[in-house]
Amino acid sequence: MQFAFTEDQLLFRDAVAEFFANECPPEKVRWSWDDAVGRDASTWAALAEMGVLGLTVPEAFGGMGMNEIDLLPILTEAGRYAYPGPLVETVAVVAPLLAESAPAAIAEKWLPGIADGSVIATVQLDGQPFVNDMHIANLLVAQRDDRLFAVPADKVRSTQQVSVDGARRLFAVEWDEADAELIASGDAALQAVNRAFDRGAVATAAMLIGLSEQMIAMTVAYVVDRKQFGVPIGSFQAVKHHLADAELKVSFARPAVWAAAYGLAMGSADVDREVSMAKCFASDAAEVVARKALQTHGAIGYTTEHDLHFWLKRSWALSSSWGDALWHRRRVAHLLLDN
Amino acid sequence: MDLNFTPAEEAFRAEARAWLEANVPVGLPSGDTAEGFALHVEWEKKLFAAGWSVVSWPEEYGGRGASLWEWLIFEEEYYRAGGPQRVTQNGIFLLAPTIFEFGTDEQKARFLPRMAAADDLWCQGWSEPDAGSDLAGIKSRAARDDERGGWVINGQKTWTTRGAFCNWVFGLFRTDPEAARHSGMTYLMVPLDAAGVTVRGVERLDGDEGFAEVFFDDVFVSDDLVLGGVNEGWGVAMATTSSERGLTLRSPGRFCAAADRLVDLWKRQNAAGEHAERVAAMRDDVAQSWMEAEAYRLATLADVTGLVNGVSQGARSSLTKIFWSELDVNLNETALRLLGPTAELIETSPDAVDGGAWMKGFEFALSGPIYAGTNEIQRNVVAERVLGLPRK
Numbered sequence: 150m151q152f153a154f155t156e157d158q159l160l161f162r163d164a165v166a167e168f169f170a171n172e173c174p175p176e177k178v179r180w181s182w183d184d185a186v187g188r189d190a191s192t193w194a195a196l197a198e199m200g201v202l203g204l205t206v207p208e209a210f211g212g213m214g215m216n217e218i219d220l221l222p223i224l225t226e227a228g229r230y231a232y233p234g235p236l237v238e239t240v241a242v243v244a245p246l247l248a249e250s251a252p253a254a255i256a257e258k259w260l261p262g263i264a265d266g267s268v269i270a271t272v273q274l275d276g277q278p279f280v281n282d283m284h285i286a287n288l289l290v291a292q293r294d295d296r297l298f299a300v301p302a303d304k305v306r307s308t309q310q311v312s313v314d315g316a317r318r319l320f321a322v323e324w325d326e327a328d329a330e331l332i333a334s335g336d337a338a339l340q341a342v343n344r345a346f347d348r349g350a351v352a353t354a355a356m357l358i359g360l361s362e363q364m365i366a367m368t369v370a371y372v373v374d375r376k377q378f379g380v381p382i383g384s385f386q387a388v389k390h391h392l393a394d395a396e397l398k399v400s401f402a403r404p405a406v407w408a409a410a411y412g413l414a415m416g417s418a419d420v421d422r423e424v425s426m427a428k429c430f431a432s433d434a435a436e437v438v439a440r441k442a443l444q445t446h447g448a449i450g451y452t453t454e455h456d457l458h459f460w461l462k463r464s465w466a467l468s469s470s471w472g473d474a475l476w477h478r479r480r481v482a483h484l485l486l487d488n
Numbered sequence: 489m490d491l492n493f494t495p496a497e498e499a500f501r502a503e504a505r506a507w508l509e510a511n512v513p514v515g516l517p518s519g520d521t522a523e524g525f526a527l528h529v530e531w532e533k534k535l536f537a538a539g540w541s542v543v544s545w546p547e548e549y550g551g552r553g554a555s556l557w558e559w560l561i562f563e564e565e566y567y568r569a570g571g572p573q574r575v576t577q578n579g580i581f582l583l584a585p586t587i588f589e590f591g592t593d594e595q596k597a598r599f600l601p602r603m604a605a606a607d608d609l610w611c612q613g614w615s616e617p618d619a620g621s622d623l624a625g626i627k628s629r630a631a632r633d634d635e636r637g638g639w640v641i642n643g644q645k646t647w648t649t650r651g652a653f654c655n656w657v658f659g660l661f662r663t664d665p666e667a668a669r670h671s672g673m674t675y676l677m678v679p680l681d682a683a684g685v686t687v688r689g690v691e692r693l694d695g696d697e698g699f700a701e702v703f704f705d706d707v708f709v710s711d712d713l714v715l716g717g718v719n720e721g722w723g724v725a726m727a728t729t730s731s732e733r734g735l736t737l738r739s740p741g742r743f744c745a746a747a748d749r750l751v752d753l754w755k756r757q758n759a760a761g762e763h764a765e766r767v768a769a770m771r772d773d774v775a776q777s778w779m780e781a782e783a784y785r786l787a788t789l790a791d792v793t794g795l796v797n798g799v800s801q802g803a804r805s806s807l808t809k810i811f812w813s814e815l816d817v818n819l820n821e822t823a824l825r826l827l828g829p830t831a832e833l834i835e836t837s838p839d840a841v842d843g844g845a846w847m848k849g850f851e852f853a854l855s856g857p858i859y860a861g862t863n864e865i866q867r868n869v870v871a872e873r874v875l876g877l878p879r880k
Contacts, residue, residue: 150497150557151490152789153797218489369875384878386864389871393810396870400807404786405779411489426779475772482775485751486758 152407154222162222165201169230175456181233182315182459188234188285197266201236205244210260212244216414217348221355221407228359231463233316235271235282237471239263241352242345243270243290247299250341251332255299259288272349273322274342277471283307283320290332291324292342297332304328314462344413347424350471351413354406354431360464361399361435364442367457368392371446388445395441402430422484425477432468432477439464491789493557500554501561507538508569518848519575520698525653528575532606542580542604549596550604556792563739570745575650579603579610583658586675590716590724599677613645613659613678613702614725620647621865623660624669624722628704630661630676638710639663639676641684644703647859651700652689655680660721673721677713678704694851738812740785743819746849747781750774750823753842757826770826777822780815787811803873806866813856813863820850 154162172192181187196202204220206212213219220241227236244263247256262268270288273280280289284307289300307320333341369392372383382388409427412420439461443450450457468474493501511534519528535541536550544559545551554562574580580603587595602608619625628643641661648657657678664672680687684707690699716724754774758767787808791801801808823846824831833840834847857863871877 150493150789150793152786152793154489365875369877372877380880381878383871384880386868389877390864390867392875392877393867393870396875397807397810400804401780401783401787401811404790405783407489407790408491408786411491415491426782429779430783478772478775478779481779482771485775485778486754486771 152404154218158219158222161200161219162226165199165223166226166229168195168199169226169232173230173232175231175459178231178233178316178456178459186284187316187318188282193234193269194266196234196236197264202240202266203244203264205240205248206260206264207248210248210256210264212260212264217241217351217410218407218414220352221410224352224355225359225362228356228463228467229363231316231360231363231459233463235269235286237349237352237356238271238281238286239269242272242349243288245348246272246290246297246341246345247332249344250297250337251299255330255332259299262287272345274346274349278321279310279319280307280322281320282318283322284309284318289322289324290345291322291329292338293326295336295338296334297338297341298324298326298329299332300324300329312462312466314459314466316459316463317466343421346471347409347413347420350424350428350477351406351409353467353471354402354409354428357431357435357464357467358399358403358406360460360467361395361402361431361438364438364457364460364464365392365395365399367460368395368442368445371449382445391441391445395438398434398437402427402434405430419484422481425472425480425484428472429474429477429481432474435464435468436474493561497555497557497561500558501565504540504562504565505569507540508565508571511538512566512569512571514570515843516572518694518696518698519572520650520692520694520696522653522697524696525575525650528572529606529609531572532574532576536605541576541606542584545584545600545604549600556796560739560741560788560792563741564744565741567739567741567745568748573742575653576603576606576609578612578649578654579608579656582612583610583677586658586715586724586727589727590675592712594712595715608656609650609654610656610658611648611651611654611680611700613648613651613657615647616644617646621862623725624673626660626662626673628661629665630663630674630709632663633708636708636710638708638713639674641676641678641704641707641709644701646690646699646701648687648700648702649698649859651680651687651702652697657702658715660725663721664719667719670722672719673725674718675715675721675724676709677715678707678709682707682709684708693854694848738808740781740788743781743812743815744785746816746819747778749842750777750819750826753823753846754826763828766828767826770822773822773825777815777819780811780818784812784815803869806861806869807874809860810857810863810866810870813853816853816856817850820846820853824850 200213201223203212204215208214247260259268263270268287269285271280271282271286273291275292286302289305291298291300304324306323310319312319372388373381375382406427409423412423443461446457449455513531516527517524519525539552542551543554543562547553587599614623616626616628630639630641633640645659657680660673661676662672663674684705686703688701689697692698827841830841833844835844872879
């Protein structure tokens, strides 16, 4: 029993954290809101260079062939820095899906590009109304009934939607089967879809943990600095208890997210339940933390001049992506009660 | 990351499970009444005789030298088999770690084996009528008696769980009244049959005589009953309270077993077909309670991994205490809402579901956010010592 990350995993995490600290400071997140495209190719190329984009691509296709446990700390850092690029879609979901479920020709066509950064992939499964980052993607992996397709981006017609998180880029999409290549059909496709959905949910949960930790850190810094009645507001018990509640939520969501990544990597028999518990707890935690962070910041947090709103809005968006807490809690209820 | 136990640990589990399934008593009354307590002590003695009472202690004191992981496994199996709460817990889980850390060899040899065997039964004496959350405000006095080589105690302790049934109390007493608040206290162990000790039972919320007030009138204790240094009791006591808040008192096994029973209750209510709307409406809450227990189990695995690798929990034990105590209340509340109109029936009522265990469990759970430092105090500790907010 060793419920912790290895030295190597933590070293890789630290390197990625340092990269995001330099390349994705809050000004960069603000730029993503304001810029029409909102994504910068040099950051993506640097992530490829570091091995982040090829992390889940098999070695035979130029990647590192690593698993969900290795990826988890990286995604938590991406969340901490509110990095807006499509890491969940490309690295956590599409790369392992193609590696596991696609015919060799399709895998060979796309996977090396994912690893070297030349292919950005995104995904749409049943129940997901919109696609992230279609505007910069080269590949859309999409479900239609019990079939799963690879659709080249230039064959996708898209209509942009507008998220409360201005750094997100969401699209409603249409495409024709004639333009797409079949990845899998029938039970094989549905299994691949289920697994892809579980991976997306855990990856998003990992990001929510990072977002939550950062909201707590920002709030702690603020309440230590901000004085009222001649003392730091962090010395007031009401403020302390808001922050303690926030820390409590994250502290007991975090191990659930780790366990779900472990369950995915090891093929646990209870993986669906583990995944849904992780996303349920991470979503709930992020919602509570966001509320406490805003309330504790007071009026300054209610402006768009302060950076906090980037984290609030990302956490609102991600807590309801890949299944919200309600959806996942019901899935756990079904798995526990209906047998 | 590896969430598997070793084959040796799994063999330990199998051995514990086999013994517990064959020996755990069914339907013991509450251990917090005089009659119930005696039956529980009998069970504790049986546990000890088979070598299961304090698995993680060294063999010389009555344990089997089990690892922390094996201790967790034992706890899982103990509650899975329906084992009752340990009436020896204040001794084996709270005082013992403090004796291991601060006690002399003589104290270890004198107290630990008898504690493990349930020959000595320990209660704790922290709170006083005017000092609860503000523990450093205690006034009970222990005055130096050089002639007899010891201390003379005067004062009162209160909310002493099972105080009316135990034969020893441990706690803090003020030995230097001139010293600053957190100094000048000494950790003493006091026999409750000593001259000048009066114990008065107090009926608790759940109707059991589980509480006691303990009065000390010129009670003499000799120097060999001082644990740790004279006037250094605060530091010694903090070691005990972090055990109480953290891992040792509340292993996840108890909550996981309760969560499984809650799932089972839902299934039985569902199968019975009555109150179908209520049963359907409770699905999410049952799942939430089950997940909270599971989250506590997973957090414990991470914490124990840290301990095994030499990282102590420190002030994070306050997060643990808040979480288990609140999940315990939530879980029992969920069961009561599931029962609806029959939730109020208690054990002596003929139609009480599961012998009234859910109301009993609810009443017991309600003490969790209060004892071992109220959850308000724990939240202060989290804010100040985990997050670094200013005290003032």
